[in-house]
Amino acid sequence: MANVLILGANGKIAHLAEKQLLAETNHHLTLFLRNASRLTVSDPSRETVVEGDATDQPTLVSALKGIDIVYANLGNKEIENQAKTVVAALDQAGIKRLIWISSLGVYDEVPGAFGKWNHKMLDGGYLETYAAAAKVIESSDLDYTIIRPAWLSNKDIVSYETTQKGEPFKGTEVSRKSIADFIVKLINDPSQEIRHSVGVNQPNTDGAKPSFY
Numbered sequence: 001m002a003n004v005l006i007l008g009a010n011g012k013i014a015h016l017a018e019k020q021l022l023a024e025t026n027h028h029l030t031l032f033l034r035n036a037s038r039l040t041v042s043d044p045s046r047e048t049v050v051e052g053d054a055t056d057q058p059t060l061v062s063a064l065k066g067i068d069i070v071y072a073n074l075g076n077k078e079i080e081n082q083a084k085t086v087v088a089a090l091d092q093a094g095i096k097r098l099i100w101i102s103s104l105g106v107y108d109e110v111p112g113a114f115g116k117w118n119h120k121m122l123d124g125g126y127l128e129t130y131a132a133a134a135k136v137i138e139s140s141d142l143d144y145t146i147i148r149p150a151w152l153s154n155k156d157i158v159s160y161e162t163t164q165k166g167e168p169f170k171g172t173e174v175s176r177k178s179i180a181d182f183i184v185k186l187i188n189d190p191s192q193e194i195r196h197s198v199g200v201n202q203p204n205t206d207g208a209k210p211s212f213y
């Protein structure tokens with residue numbers, strides 16, 4: 001049994017990972033989010049809710065007491081500052097294992113027509129901030145795994161393959177359910193993908209853009 005802190009616990013992928021963790025494991029979950037009233041706890045015996053901002057280091061450090069693994073499901077214009085605060089808080093608390101959700105394209109690793117489309121859609125503030133945040137995580141001494149999902153769908157399917165940093169990104173899309181499943185696998189075996197940045201896509205979805213565009 002592990003004690004897992006989920007940052008950004010009201011996100012769609014976080015909800016899916018929470019549901020799977022409750023169903024398949026006996027881990028205890030601490031759910032961290034800015035507005036606790038937005039969240040309904042499924043299992044009060046295994047879940048603790050903490051209200052706070054991921055750029056507030058003292059609140060983060062307090063939430064990290066007794067935690068084994070941190071899964072950060074953060075994402076907005078403050079992502080670089082969030083990354084800096086999360087790294088500093090984990091260092092202060094003496095916790096090493098971090099699972100960090102990023103974005104495809106942060107290394108300009110998406111090839112071909114899809115890569116051009118991805119730039120067109122995400123340049124101008126999004127890719128730049130996510131790339132800066134990934135650099136913060138990679139420059140730390142944490143046992144991180146950065147996850148770079150393809151474009152996300154709500155399909156009820158678990159089907160994915162991975163690529164590593166330095167390899168061309170594959171595919172165009174992936175289900176949120178697949179990303180949640182990958183996160184749960186990493187939580188259940190934290191020795192996997194240490195200090196790796198992993199692209200995740202649904203197989204056989206190559207093309208110029210995702211099927212839902």
